[in-house]
Amino acid sequence: MSEIINAVDLTSKLIRCESITPNSAGAIELLISYLEPLGFKCKKINFGEGIEKVENLYARFGTKGPNICFAGHVDVVPTGDIKKWSMDPFGGEIKQGKIWGRGAADMKSGIAAFLSSVSNFLSKEKDFEKIGSISFLITSDEEGKAINGTKKVVEWLEEKEEKITACIVGEPTNVSEMGDTIKVGRRGSFTGFLKVKGVQGHVGYPHLADNPINSLIKMLEPFVKIYLDEGTENFQPSSVMITSVDVNNNASNVIPGEVSATFNIRFNNLHTINSLKAMLKNQFNKITQNYEFNYYCNAEPFLTNDEFLKSTIEKAIKSVVKINPKQSTSGGTSDARFISKICPVVEFGLVGKTMHKIDENVDVDDITKLVSIYSFFLSNYFGVSSFD
Numbered sequence: 168m169s170e171i172i173n174a175v176d177l178t179s180k181l182i183r184c185e186s187i188t189p190n191s192a193g194a195i196e197l198l199i200s201y202l203e204p205l206g207f208k209c210k211k212i213n214f215g216e217g218i219e220k221v222e223n224l225y226a227r228f229g230t231k232g233p234n235i236c237f238a239g240h241v242d243v244v245p246t247g248d249i250k251k252w253s254m255d256p257f258g259g260e261i262k263q264g265k266i267w268g269r270g271a272a273d274m275k276s277g278i279a280a281f282l283s284s285v286s287n288f289l290s291k292e293k294d295f296e297k298i299g300s301i302s303f304l305i306t307s308d309e310e311g312k313a314i315n316g317t318k319k320v321v322e323w324l325e326e327k328e329e330k331i332t333a334c335i336v337g338e339p340t341n342v343s344e345m346g347d348t349i350k351v352g353r354r355g356s357f358t359g360f361l362k363v364k365g366v367q368g369h370v371g372y373p374h375l376a377d378n379p380i381n382s383l384i385k386m387l388e389p390f391v392k393i394y395l396d397e398g399t400e401n402f403q404p405s406s407v408m409i410t411s412v413d414v415n416n417n418a419s420n421v422i423p424g425e426v427s428a429t430f431n432i433r434f435n436n437l438h439t440i441n442s443l444k445a446m447l448k449n450q451f452n453k454i455t456q457n458y459e460f461n462y463y464c465n466a467e468p469f470l471t472n473d474e475f476l477k478s479t480i481e482k483a484i485k486s487v488v489k490i491n492p493k494q495s496t497s498g499g500t501s502d503a504r505f506i507s508k509i510c511p512v513v514e515f516g517l518v519g520k521t522m523h524k525i526d527e528n529v530d531v532d533d534i535t536k537l538v539s540i541y542s543f544f545l546s547n548y549f550g551v552s553s554f555d
């Protein structure tokens with residue numbers, strides 16, 4: 168029989184893998200070495216070539232549904248100036264009741280906590296295979312381009328007709344203490360590139376030129392107000408931020424021939440990519456036809472409506488830390504945006520205060536609490552009594 172996995176010890180080991188995005192640096196192999204003895208069927212799924220090559224893992228215990236999946240990433244952001252760290256960023260040291268290192272909060276301890284709770288759960292539920300399945304979707308391409316990671320694994324799962332009933336993403340969702348926040352959706356992100364053309368000329372002869380800056384200002388004017396709506400019950404207002412305006416004109420007596428601007432829209436579910444495109448084009452066309460517009464949208468908004476999934480994680484949090492978590496959709500994007508296309512997703516992990524910072528760390532106690540919360544979640548979700 169396999170032993171209960173120690174989450175703190177495993178977090179240290181994972182931190183010692185220098186898995187700067189998109190490298191897994193042995194972290195995925197390490198997870199497999201823990202999962203296989205528990206009875207998980209592990210499938211490494213690699214995408215991309217050369218330096219773009221990304222290792223991903225899909226591991227499943229059991230063949231029956233419901234299949235609860237835990238999703239996370241082993242890759243981390245770079246350390247920044249290593250001299251500013253007071254601990255080795257890849258040492259995984261435990262000091263002052265905390266575990267230190269890059270990925271401690273975001274999100275190696277989350278993965279270790281879920282794996283620990285699963286080992287505990289399976290040791291108590293000998294007949295679990297008759298009840299359902301547990302799976303892991305782990306990538307090493309979340310913090311970077313996120314092209315060869317979860318996005319492609321989700322497509323692979325669809326191709327293989329592999330069904331996931333619901334998913335927990337173990338990102339550090341809590342703001343200041345364990346249990347304060349779960350994420351039940353995320354806003355979308357839309358980046359626009361606008362280039363306006365005019366006619367270059369002498370500032371003293373404006374009738375012979377056409378200044379594209381004048382058009383650009385009018386085209387973007389409505390978006391200086393920043394907010395596109397007032398938000399909804401579940402989402403903050405959608406916001407537009409102009410991030411760059413470029414003319415490349417050093418001469419004060421020349422009307423430039425061209426100007427470009429970049430902007431980003433963080434949008435809630437009152438909008439879609441098409442409605443945003445239509446809104447922008449409608450505004451731009453009122454001013455001039457003489458422009459080029461391109462965009463990319465790497466995240467559409469989503470909101471989880473699976474009440475059972477949300478209430479089960481909430482109950483587990485309440486049982487362990489006696490806190491009623493807030494349901495949030497704030498912050499940047501996460502891989503939950505890809506997974507939400509195939510099943511309901513909630514995000515819950517550690518406290519995110521130090522993520523991506525110098526001296527990233529988490530409380531060892533918080534890891535222990537997270538193990539208990541995930542254990543309660545599993546036994547409540549599958550309707551068994553091991554942690555009641």
Ligand SMILES: [Zn+2]
Nearest residue numbers: 240273274338
């Ligand atoms: Zn993360």
